[in-house]
Amino acid sequence: NAGVMQNPRHLVRRRGQEARLRCSPMKGHSHVYWYRQLPEEGLKFMVYLQKENIIDESGMPKERFSAEFPKEGPSILRIQQVVRGDSAAYFCASSPNSGNTIYFGEGSWLTVV
Amino acid sequence: GENVEQHPSTLSVQEGDSAVIKCTYSDSASNYFPWYKQELGKRPQLIIDIRSNVGEKKDQRIAVTLNKTAKHFSLHITETQPEDSAVYFCAASIRGSSNTGKLIFGQGTTLQVKP
Numbered sequence A: 001n002a003g004v005m006q007n008p009r010h011l012v013r014r015r016g017q018e019a020r021l022r023c024s025p026m027k028g029h030s031h032v033y034w035y036r037q038l039p040e041e042g043l044k045f046m047v048y049l050q051k052e053n054i055i056d057e058s059g060m061p062k063e064r065f066s067a068e069f070p071k072e073g074p075s076i077l078r079i080q081q082v083v084r085g086d087s088a089a090y091f092c093a094s095s096p097n098s099g100n101t102i103y104f105g106e107g108s109w110l111t112v113v
Numbered sequence B: 001g002e003n004v005e006q007h008p009s010t011l012s013v014q015e016g017d018s019a020v021i022k023c024t025y026s027d028s029a030s031n032y033f034p035w036y037k038q039e040l041g042k043r044p045q046l047i048i049d050i051r052s053n054v055g056e057k058k059d060q061r062i063a064v065t066l067n068k069t070a071k072h073f074s075l076h077i078t079e080t081q082p083e084d085s086a087v088y089f090c091a092a093s094i095r096g097s098s099n100t101g102k103l104i105f106g107q108g109t110t111l112q113v114k115p
Helices: none
Strands: A003-007 A010-013 A019-024 A031-037 A042-052 A053-056 A066-067 A075-079 A087-097 A109-110 B004-009 B010-014 B019-025 B032-038 B043-050 B056-059 B061-066 B074-079 B086-094 B104-105 B109-114
Touching: A003 A087, A010 A019, A010 B032, A019 A087, A019 A109, A031 A075, A031 B104, A042 A066, A042 A075, A042 B104, A075 A087, A075 B043, A109 B109, B010 B019, B019 B086, B019 B109, B032 B061, B043 B056, B043 B061
Parallel strands: A010 A109, B010 B109
Antiparallel strands: A003 A019, A019 A075, A031 A042, A031 A087, A042 A053, A066 A075, A087 A109, B004 B019, B019 B074, B032 B043, B032 B086, B056 B061, B061 B074, B086 B104, B086 B109
16 A cells, blocks of 8 residues: 655755645545645644645645645645745645544655755 | 644653653644654654543553643653654644644654664
C-alpha cells in the first residue's frame, strides 16, 4: 500500500511565477490536508479537502493560494505570483475520515529565488 | 482561538535518561492527540496517539498521558537512545466552528540525546 505521494519533491521558482504542488492520498483515503512548514518552525494548517469539496480553508492566505481535490486525480496546491516568503516545505497528509490519524507525504520543498 | 502550546522548545538529555515533552490545548472538544517525530529533511511520522476516553497509553519506551480536565498531555520517552534525536510535535484535533476535526500542531521540541 503506497503512502501519500507528493511531487515535485523540490521546486525552484522565480518571484512572480506559479508553483503547483501535487498530492495523491493513500489508497482508501478521501480526506486530504495541506500543511506548511517554514524553516525551523512547526506545521501550520492550511486547508482540508475531500473529493470536490473544500471543508476548511481557514489557514490559507487570502490571496495567491488555492487548493483543489478533483473527482479524478491528485489534490493540487497552487501558489500564484510566488514571493520569497513562500519558500517552505509543504506537506500533504491524508486520512480515511475526519478527526483521525493523518499520514504525511514526504513533502514538497519550494524555494523562491 | 484554536491553539496548542508545546514545551520545552529544546531538550538535551544523556543517553539512557528519560525525556518528557508537554502540551496544552485550548479546545475542550478536542478528542484525539497524536505525537509525531520528524527527522531533518524528512516527513513527520506518527509515533503514538491517544484518545480522550483513555488517560494513558504505552508502546515500549514511549508513553503518552492525557489530563482532560487540565487540557494537557505529555510524551514520555524512557531509556533514550541517540536515534531518538529529532523534532517532536504534539497535535490536537480541533473541532472549532467548522467541526472538521483538523489537527493543530504544537511548535515542536528539538530533542538531543547525547551518547
